[in-house]
Amino acid sequence: MDGMVGSAAAPDTPVHVALHTSDVDEARAFCRKLFYGPLEVTPVGDLSGFAFDGDVVMLGSVTVGKISYGSDIHVNIADLETAYHVLAPLTGTLRSRHRGTTVLADATRAAVYRPVGAIDLDWPGDCRLMSVKVDRAALERELDATLDQRIVSPLLLGESFDMVDGPGRTWAALVRLLHSELCADDGLIRQPRMAARWRDMVVSGLALTVEHPYGVDEPAGLQGPRRPRTVKRALDAIHAEPWRQFTAGDLASSAGVGVRVLQEAFRQHVGMSPLAYLRRVRLDGVHAELSRSDAWQVNVSEVAYRWGFTHLGRFAGAYRDRYGVSPSQTLRERR
Incomplete structure (x- = not known):
């Protein structure tokens, strides 16, 4: 090779x-x-x-x-x-x-x-x-x-x-x-x-x-609500630095609104709170990295820390809830 x-x-x-x-x-x-x-x-x-x-x-x-x-x-x-x-x-x-x-x-x-x-x-x-x-x-x-x-x-x-x-x-x-x-x-x-x-x-x-049904004429039931600028600003901040230790206040400041306003906007337009969305982005990042790596190449703890998880016990539980397997299983099964 x-x-x-x-x-x-x-x-x-x-x-x-x-x-x-x-x-x-x-x-x-x-x-x-x-x-x-x-x-x-x-x-x-x-x-x-x-x-x-x-x-x-x-x-x-x-x-x-x-x-x-x-x-x-x-x-x-x-x-x-x-x-x-x-x-x-x-x-x-x-x-x-x-x-x-x-x-x-x-x-x-x-x-x-x-x-x-x-x-x-x-x-x-x-x-x-x-x-x-x-x-x-x-x-x-x-x-x-x-x-x-x-x-x-x-x-x-x-x-x-x-x-x-x-x-x-x-x-x-x-x-x-x-x-x-x-x-x-x-x-x-x-x-x-x-x-x-x-x-x-x-x-x-x-x-x-690629063809997709998400344009102006998409079928009823697929179209989602347009997101306000405040939500987009917070989303951009999350995706730019998903490993950063954001608080709800940090994200609200980046969006230019109060915490309660941002939380309500996220519930309405994203379907979850800002911090829940941040955790999902981090979990998806860890999962993608583990899925393309061999067990001898990476350490689960190091990957989790790199994506912003500081409490490994809570991370492992959240990972299993989302993917149905442990992080180490993902690493072993994608060899």
Whole structure:
């Protein structure tokens, strides 16, 4: 492998990992480690041509890989849970089944996957593709901010989009450029501030490219109330520094209102108190970090402290309430 996923890497520090192998088990372990734990890769037919080629870059909430197997395979993935995903073939045609819909993805059309629902892929040997993983919280937060209203989670996204014309063409080109630049050692994107901006462009570009029902004409029952500026200011403060030890008074000051006014506005427009929302953002951050790490790379306590949790007992209880498992289980199961 080229490169290593390190726990000390800053969120905007690019990580590049590559693997070229004819060993099926090694290829399967590589994909599980960098994308999803519950992933099964099963060769179909003759294995003589099996030649896995994976070139993956990670940048905070975005993981982009150029992947091919060299021979026909079948891939099955359980619920993604913590991410949205796009498969954009460069060559060949991928047959994808997700949530009762079959998509034939090729160089003209990408397949899109929501966090809920198993994924079933028939992946021919001549198919080489860009595999793009976007953390669930990052995409939902981006669409929420773009629309300035509450959204349904997980997002009700379309199952595919066009990569020949319109926004899809631009987004696919951006992803390819991001990948090639992060694979190099001397590009401008290696500067942390530039890397963060490119990462944000990939997330915001996807939010604007993929089909969703959250526009002006969305169906009754999906539309959320528009959020007042005071709530948006507090939300922006939380997402800018989720690890900061905010009090209700701190958030109210950032919003320019009193504590009671902000709490009532949050209950009405967010569905929970400001501090409850802050805790959810922190928990999602810890969960995302543990989900993409190996047990030997990170320490649960260190990750929790980094995200602003100072009482580990309360953190562990809140984590189990939200995800149904302990933090250490998440770390073990995503190896």
